[in-house]
Amino acid sequence: MIASFFTWLNDAYGLNFSIFYDAFDQARFLKGLWTTVYICLVSITASVVLGLLGVWVAGGRSRLGRLTVRIYVQFFRNTPPLVQLSFFYFAVGGLLPTIGDGAGAQVPLVGGTGWAIIALSLFAGAFNAEIFRAGIEAVPSTMVEAAESLGYTRFQSMVRIVLPLAFRICLPALNNNLVNLVKTTTLAYAIGVPELLYAASQIWSEVLNVREMMNVLLVAYVLLVAVLVWLMSRWERAMRIPGYAP
Amino acid sequence: MSDSRPVHILQGCGVTCATTDLPVLKPFRAPPIAPSGLAAPVVIGGAALTCVALLFGASLAHAQLGAATGRDGALAILLRWAPLIFQGFLFNILISFLAMALGTVVGVVAGIAQVSLAAPVRKSAWALTQFFRNAPWLVLLFYAMFLLPFEFRVLGLTIAFPAWVKAIIGLALPVAANVSEIVRGGITSIPSGQWESAESLAFSRRQTMWMIILPQAVKRMIPPWMNLYAILTMATTLISVVGIQDGLSITRGALIAESRPDLMIPMYLLLLMMFFAYCYPIARATLALERRFSVRA
Numbered sequence: 001m002i003a004s005f006f007t008w009l010n011d012a013y014g015l016n017f018s019i020f021y022d023a024f025d026q027a028r029f030l031k032g033l034w035t036t037v038y039i040c041l042v043s044i045t046a047s048v049v050l051g052l053l054g055v056w057v058a059g060g061r062s063r064l065g066r067l068t069v070r071i072y073v074q075f076f077r078n079t080p081p082l083v084q085l086s087f088f089y090f091a092v093g094g095l096l097p098t099i100g101d102g103a104g105a106q107v108p109l110v111g112g113t114g115w116a117i118i119a120l121s122l123f124a125g126a127f128n129a130e131i132f133r134a135g136i137e138a139v140p141s142t143m144v145e146a147a148e149s150l151g152y153t154r155f156q157s158m159v160r161i162v163l164p165l166a167f168r169i170c171l172p173a174l175n176n177n178l179v180n181l182v183k184t185t186t187l188a189y190a191i192g193v194p195e196l197l198y199a200a201s202q203i204w205s206e207v208l209n210v211r212e213m214m215n216v217l218l219v220a221y222v223l224l225v226a227v228l229v230w231l232m233s234r235w236e237r238a239m240r241i242p243g244y245a246p
Numbered sequence: 247m248s249d250s251r252p253v254h255i256l257q258g259c260g261v262t263c264a265t266t267d268l269p270v271l272k273p274f275r276a277p278p279i280a281p282s283g284l285a286a287p288v289v290i291g292g293a294a295l296t297c298v299a300l301l302f303g304a305s306l307a308h309a310q311l312g313a314a315t316g317r318d319g320a321l322a323i324l325l326r327w328a329p330l331i332f333q334g335f336l337f338n339i340l341i342s343f344l345a346m347a348l349g350t351v352v353g354v355v356a357g358i359a360q361v362s363l364a365a366p367v368r369k370s371a372w373a374l375t376q377f378f379r380n381a382p383w384l385v386l387l388f389y390a391m392f393l394l395p396f397e398f399r400v401l402g403l404t405i406a407f408p409a410w411v412k413a414i415i416g417l418a419l420p421v422a423a424n425v426s427e428i429v430r431g432g433i434t435s436i437p438s439g440q441w442e443s444a445e446s447l448a449f450s451r452r453q454t455m456w457m458i459i460l461p462q463a464v465k466r467m468i469p470p471w472m473n474l475y476a477i478l479t480m481a482t483t484l485i486s487v488v489g490i491q492d493g494l495s496i497t498r499g500a501l502i503a504e505s506r507p508d509l510m511i512p513m514y515l516l517l518l519m520m521f522f523a524y525c526y527p528i529a530r531a532t533l534a535l536e537r538r539f540s541v542r543a
Binding site: 067070071074075077078079080081082083084086087090091092094095134135137138139140165169170173179182183184185186187189190197201210211214217218221222225226241244 | 271272273274291293294297298377380381382383384385386388389392393476479480481482483484486487494498501507510511513514515517518521522525526529
């Protein structure tokens with residue numbers, strides 16, 4: 001049905017949406033979509049973990065740890081993500097040893113997708129650390145003191161009292177940053193990771209339907225972001241603090 | 247080790263529950279750029295640069311010492327290319343200025359349209375803003391690069407449309423959408439009392455907007471606008487992906503020309519440091535302005 005419609009569209013109007021009727025292009029496109037989703041999922045998780053880790057160290061007693069986190073955050077926030085990605089992929093990746101893949105060829109230890117995930121997680125993690133820190137600052141110190149007086153250790157009060165509140169407060173900001181992360185995954189194109197943009201560019205350079213693919217691509221990304229925003233806003237509503245209006 | 251089960255403190259707190267003026271939750275000072283835990287921002291910036299410079303120096307020294315005899319030293323090669331890389335970086339800055347100017351002009355119009363009284367104008371401006379805000383920058387850049395013509399013919403006059411102009415337009419699209427949101431946010435953050443009192447003084451809507459609302463809102467828009475500028479500056483490296491010679495592509499070209507893998511880390515770090523030295527002061531200034539203009543309740 002869909003395939004025949006788009007074949008008809010191509011024949012009648014010359015609008016060539018090959019991904020909807022050509023099985024090969026469709027498979028490529030879907031594979032690219034899956035790669036993008038995979039990079040998104042892994043780096044969202046990793047960046048949130050990194051942000052939590054950063055905020056834990058930044059609030060700790062060790063001066064060196066605090067300074068390290070500050071430097072990490074400031075450096076990754078104030079340099080272009082594309083240059084970071086290039087640095088990791090070309091410079092750091094070039095230093096790592098290669099391993100045999102069993103068929104005689106040498107493959108790098110961490111591939112393009114791996115480096116994309118690492119670089120994007122570090123990039124978004126820097127922003128997340130700052131977002132969590134702002135959230136934690138919004139929790140009154142009396143709350144922490146009360147927890148302390150009840151014998152909570154720092155870790156316990158963090159996990160049971162501070163973070164549950166702070167997390168709810170900073171969810172909108174976190175939401176924004178994760179949307180940004182999804183959009184930043186397109187940078188992986190620059191190091192040849194076969195994600196959605198890369199797949200689309202392969203298709204349009206072979207089938208010569210730049211205009212159509214470009215629009216499909218835009219809609220695909222807007223949909224991807226919309227799904228994330230929808231999920232996050234549902235979560236936000238489910239977790240909202242009753243009576244708290246920011 | 248004490249028992250750490252949660253204790254129900256409020257149980258037994260009956261009708262005579264004492265009120266407290268302690269805050270239940272403090273205000274959430276949202277990033278983009280929130281104050282740092284340490285007092286001296288200069289120290290952080292300096293320390294970050296020093297750390298990277300140390301790494302840079304170490305990798306450079308390693309390359310210098312490890313170089314085979316009879317070839318140029320790593321330092322000599324780096325000095326040879328550094329001016330060109332810096333030139334490329336300046337081109338990035340130029341692009342960011344132009345894209346920001348174009349994006350701001352379009353964005354302000356779109357932002358004002360977003361609070362228009364005419365529903366079709368408001369809704370279409372909202373839809374456009376959301377669309378361009380949520381599309382990835384790189385995809386929009388591709389969009390502009392591939393779908394804009396390379397020359398225009400107007401009345402027999404041929405206007406060339408070089409790649410870098412198209413890149414500016416491609417970068418200005420998301421900037422305009424973000425500026426539009428900033429303007430809308432700034433305007434709606436002005437208390438409605440201002441509108442009402444202007445109305446009671448017989449200001450027309452246009453007069454109210456230009457003489458009362460916007461002058462107050464601009465102050466609140468400047469910090470997020472500067473933050474957007476820093477983001478745009480970092481995003482200008484995207485133009486290297488679509489084949490324009492900027493700082494990143496020159497760096498990459500230099501590395502290919504010299505074919506010295508040991509120089510990769512110092513070269514990329516050099517470029518990273520250039521961007522950091524440019525963007526970090528902007529981030530600090532944004533924060534300082536944000537604090538200064540923050541609305542006192």
